[in-house]
Amino acid sequence: MTTPADVRNVRDPELPGRLLAVERDALIPLLRGRAEGDFALPVAACPGWTVRDVLAHCSAAFTRVLERRFEAGVFSPESNERDIAERAEWTNARVVDELERGMAEVGPVIAKSGGALDVLALGEWVHAGDVRVAFGEAGAYAGAGLPYALTLLGQVTGGKGHLPLHADLDDADEPLRLGDATGERPPARYIGDGPTLVRLYAGRPVDGAAYELAGAEAAELNIFGD
Template sequence: MNDTVRPESAAGTESATQLYDASTARIAALVRDADPSTPVDACPGWTVEQLVAHLAGGLGDFLARRFDLAPGDDFGERTVRERRGQAVAESLAEWERHRAEAGDLLASPMGGVLVAEVVSHEQDLRTALGRPGARTDPGVRVGLTRPLEQIDQRLRESGGPAVRLMIDDEKEHRTIGEGEPVATLRVSAYDLLRTIGGRRTHDQARALDWDGDAEAALDSLTLFGSFRDTPLRGE
């Protein structure tokens, strides 16, 4: 069975809006007293200050539908570059202003994309600051929805190997890709989110609970096409 879980059903009674706001509040609490120059190894080249600037600027660009890029530019890098030197408090204030205008956006299908972004970066910050937490938050499961849809589409278009997933306590599996799965992965939502987001090494992904041809399946599991070279501290 290949089932697509919408954010609302995966989160129980919590909407994408509530999950986004909860993660935002946790991030604000994490960074207010943190050293803004702390490197965020999950986002190479960025500090805590720059990652918060990206979250603020990213939501602003989503609101403005500002997705066009100059040749060779990068969406994330642009948000940081445009806020060079902006203090964490200023970025939090900007983020709050954008959030006040984002109700309709969060209530739309785009809400799941924004939840994936914020919960992934929350975990990046937690890893950088040595403050683990919120790994079983419903937002983590919702954060899987859009990335898994993207991976599934890519595999179907490319003819890549299908993978069967058993996530947390789900009674029914889901399959990404088309055809008979080459392997089955039993995994927590948190571990899967970090793996498909490129926050794990190949060896870490291989060490998950696999049945079948894990090696053939591993390349199916990264949204951006590659694993890390070295493990993140705390992962």
């Protein structure tokens, strides 16, 4: 796997769409091959939600973007719960159909957002990993989309002015620089693999993972926390 060395200040507007296209080709066949009962499995990263709830949340988010519905409070916990409730009578197949359409069509809209919606693509890719964890699938936050996700993580953390971090990845040819290094804080240092780095930034458990983090606490990396 190769990863660009420094993407903090250069936004690739097409990158979110490419990530979602790659993930669509992997995730949708997986979902269509699962038993109906698997959609009721709990998702540990989203307490109180099932696999179906996570998928409904993701598909609804894409539909909102495609339809340009950005009313006050959109993507808040309350809004997310309403989106899930609106799909309560849908079949699992219909939820997956909506998700597939969103992953296929939302890229150009995100590209035109000036970076404001880039984190949505990254978040939905992380949720796909959450679903794989619930299914007991190996490589939950890895696979073909990982190089795109890591590059997008660099863009998102740079755009957010997040703390600077220099990542030496076991599974990449070049180091990855994340966050905003223009401030006074010296960059933190991470040594480990790409999936564990994604887990840290997404606030997912990393129990048993072999990595080193210096100059920052793990909780500081979470870009999806409050």
